[in-house]
Every structure is written in C-alpha cells, then in structure tokens.
Amino acid sequence: MQKQVTLVDKILSSTRTISSVHKEKENLEVCPSCMWGPKVGYDDVVWHKLGSCPWWPARVLTPGALPSCLLTRSHSPHHWPLKYYGTLNYSWAETSRICLFLPKHTAALKARDETLRQAVLDAADDYIAVYLT
Incomplete structure (x- = not known):
C-alpha cells in the first residue's frame, strides 16, 4: 500500500x-x-531528486572547484553544481529539487542498492566534518 x-x-x-x-x-x-x-549554499551536503532516480546525496561545489564537464553545460542562476557521493558524476541541480542532508534522513540506508547505501554513509561522514567539527 x-x-x-x-x-x-x-x-x-x-x-x-x-x-x-x-x-x-x-x-x-x-x-x-x-x-x-x-x-542551500556552497559546500553543503544535500539530497538531490533527479527524475525517476531515488533521492541521492551530493555535495554543492564552490565556483572554483567546478570540473570542465560542468563548465560546458548550460544552466540557470537557480541551479547548483553538484558532485554525487558514491559515483564519479556531476550535474547542475535546480534549487527546488534539493534539500539539505540531515543525518535523520537515513531511510536510504535500507536501500538494496549498495552504491546508494555507501553514498549515504560517505555523505554522513562529510556532514559530520562540515557541520559538527
């Protein structure tokens, strides 16, 4: 149900x-x-919802850390540059499809996808390093 x-x-x-x-x-x-x-701001750990994919943890990149693959893609001022945890992927993300990563968002740890589970653990480590130290 x-x-x-x-x-x-x-x-x-x-x-x-x-x-x-x-x-x-x-x-x-x-x-x-x-x-x-x-x-959301630069260097934040976030969740991003892209199409039919599950919510995925990512890190908002600073302007000086943008890889060339993002520099060549078109985007609007309402998009944030992201690097996804657990993958080598980058993308621009619309503000309305992002929310801050919080440790209480741990339902993804129950996912069958091992890559997603590891990505959430890596994001949680960065969350602790960025916000709690």
Missing part, C-alpha cells in the same frame, strides 16, 4: 523558506526541516 504524501514547493527568501503545498502531485516525502530549513 502506497502512503499518501504531500509535495512542498520551496520559495526561498533571505530569511526563511516559504512553502506552498500541493497534495498528491508527486510521490515525494518532505520533512519539516526540508520545508522550513535554511537555504
């Missing part, structure tokens, strides 16, 4: 995130921290 979920669109301001709610638009689970939490 599939759970009924609520999709939250994020509109970012300088002080907080304001959300508008759309029921049953998409099967995404969004926690309160994702809805109302702080904005």
